[in-house]
Amino acid sequence: MRSVILIVVLWCAVAQGQCPVWTPARGEREMTALAQQLNDWDRAYYRQGISMIGDDRYDALAKKYQAWQRCFQPQSDTRQPEWGANGKVLHPVAHVGVKKLADKQSVSRWMAGRTALWVQPKVDGVAVTLHYQRGELVSMISRGDGLRGEDWTKKARLIPAIPQHIPLRDDSLSLQGELFLLMNGHQQAVAGGVNARTTVAGAMRRKGATEVLQNLGIFIWSWPSGPETLTQQLSLLREAGLGRVSDWSKPVDSADDVAGWRERWFRQPLPFVTDGVVIHSMPTAGIYWQSGKNTWSAAWKYSPPTVSAEVRSINFPIGRTGKISVVLNLVPVKLDDKRISRVSFGPLKHWQAMDIVPGDQVTISLAGQGIPRLDEVVWRVADRRHPRIPDTAKFNTLSCLTYTPDCREQLLSRLVWLSSQTVLSMPGISRARWQQLMQAGQLSHLFSWLSLSREQISGVEGMTNVRAEQLYHQFSLSQQQPFKRWVKALGVPVPENALNAMSDDNWQTLLARNSDAWQQLPGIGxxxxxxxxxxxxxxxxxxxxxxxxxxxxxxxxxSMRVIKDRQTQLKAQRQQSGNKTEQ
Known part of the structure; x- marks a missing residue:
């Protein structure tokens, strides 16, 4: 009993950081809503052959539901898709699935200690079992849940790529492979997935024949209880009219070999769509295969062009001119070797129009220079709890030149701006440093830092002597910047080209300008x-x-005192020199 309690406590401790902070009642509402939507998509997909959502988005939401099950209904059975109305058929040998590896280091660790390895493209299609008896095709079964799937034998008779008779006369012979859409020089790096899997699934689930069936291929990636060596398997499969796999099976000895083929197949023209590579070793006998229990093969998938992520919270940063933007904080996800935990959303009105709240599921892609970008909302939580937003009426180009608690964000943005290279150029003074000074109560307005002494800066909590000296030095150097830089630092809305053309070099002449005088400068109407x-x-x-x-x-x-002191020193030196000469 104590062991059971300890396990439960440890599980809760681990799961706590991953589970939503919801009441059980809200958890029940959210799960009911998502389950209903998943069931609707399943019925459209499995019974009508219609895909109403992309594969990656569906997979992400299905995993989300299973995670909620672990959080709120840990005793319930894991949700399975709703299969077609034509029932299920038992596979002769279970589909075991394949372990996913995250990166090259993971591949290297998985390969360690294994021998006679080979790599194949991970063809993106629909997994099936072909079952032959004494050389005759008796059934084709969809993967389903790995143990049972749909009977697609009638459709198999209409697919030219599937041999109805083979020269292998075993009493019972099972082959597992991928039904895929034949492509003409498909380049994964350029064209992506092009919804090939959805096209195949739709053709298989629609009633009657479609032209798509004529354009399907079969890629055999597993022969349970087949010949002991890959060479023998490939030779016999070629004799059976299923030799495509032999063209795409390459021996590998290291993770570098795998990475090389993975990159080559990602970029070169292929006759199918791929979503990564699979590394194989010789499996155990098929009678021992169990769904989800695969130790002899592993996949290293390509980074998807988009990734699904949950919105954890929402921030509303205020820029130096008072514009309010939106930042979505995400449950961290990985996209193209980048860890994405936040994405800038843009103007407040855009966010209000899209109506995103914490808990919603969104898709993220990478824009130019690898900047995360929000593409769409794929799921909205049932309980719409909108965060509190700043009062837009409070903030503009003239607000927050002095410090108040409400002005903290905009004043910080103004300070970061004025310390940048194109304004007062104070390297080493980051947003964190300004925050440190502000938290210590040392910043009452936009230029109060000009009055800070060395002692005041070094007295700030957490400020080292070296850093304090750096700040004081930069603050002092900033006063040597030309007048126009100070006009920018103040935030006067003068365009850059007008500022460059302006002859003013002091505040008196600048303030004396009237409307006509300002309009003489370029870019000012x-x-x-x-x-x-x-x-x-x-x-x-x-x-x-x-x-x-x-x-x-x-x-x-x-400066005048320094000059006068220097002149006095020079005069004294000349007098002293003259006295020595007389002596």
Missing amino acids: KKLAGQIIVFLRHPQVQALIVELQHHQREKSML
Whole structure:
């Protein structure tokens, strides 16, 4: 009893980080809604041959449901798809499935200690069993749940690629393979999956014959209890009219070999669609095969162009000009060797139109330069709990020039902007450093950092002496930046080309400009000129300009003192030199 309790406790501890933080009642509602949708898709797919959702999206949601079962109904049987209405047929030998390997290192570990290995393309189609008795095809069965599947023998008679008679006269001979759509020079790297599996499944499940059946091939990837060596198997399969597999079975000795074939088949023209490679060793006898129990083969799939992910939470960052954007925080997923845990969604209105809430399932792809991009919502949770969003009326180009709790996000964005290379160029001062100063109460407005002493900076909790000196040094150097850089740092909405053409070098002449004067600069029309004037006349902006002028005067006075001190030193040195000469 104690052992059982310990196991339950440990399981809960592991599952806690993966299970939604829902009440049992909500868990029941969400599971009921998703199960109903999965059942609808199953009926359309298995009974009518209609695919209403992409394979990868369906697979992701089916796994999501099974995860919820482990969280909220751990005693229930794992959900299985609803099969066709024509019943199930027992496979002569169970389909065992194949283990998925994540990367080259995993492949290397799996291959260690195994010999006589070969690799094949993982043909993307529909798995079947061909059953022959004394050389005659007696049945073709869909994979189903691995133990039982649908009887597709009538359709097999209509597929030219499937031999109805073979020269192998065993009393009972089972072959497992993939029904696939014949392609003409298909390049996986260019064209992707093109829904080939869906096309095959649809043709097999529709009533009557379709033209697609004439364009199907069969790829035999397993001969349970067949000859002891791969060479013998391939030779006999070729004699039986099933020799396509012999053209695509390559011996391998290392993970580098596997990676080489995987990359080659990903890019070269092929007669079928693939979704990776499978590494094989010689299996045990077919009488010992059990569904889900496969130790002799493993798959290394290609990275999908998209991946399904669950929305964990939603943030609403506020930019320096007051624009509110949306960031979706995701349950981390891997896409093209990248770990994706968040995706920028864009403007607030876009998010409101798509109505995404935590718990929803979305698909993510990679845009240019590997930037994650949201493609679509594939499932919406039943309980629509919308997060609280910032008040859009509070934020604009003139808001948050001073610190308040509500202004924390926008003021931080302004500070990150002004420290960037194209503005005041303060390398080493990141968003984290500004946050550190803000949390210590050292930043009351946009330029309050100009007044910070070495002692104030070094007194910030967690600030090392080296880092404090770096910040103080960069703050001091920033005052040597030209006037136009400070105009940008303040956030005056002057276009870059107009700023470059502007001759002003002090705040007095800038503030003296009227609408006509502003419109003389490139890229500034009447509307923008009015916006610039409104910005510069705002009381908080005026106060910040006074602050900047004060620091400029202090800098000038300091420079004058330095120059005067230097002149005094030089004069004293000349006098001392003259006295030595007289002596």
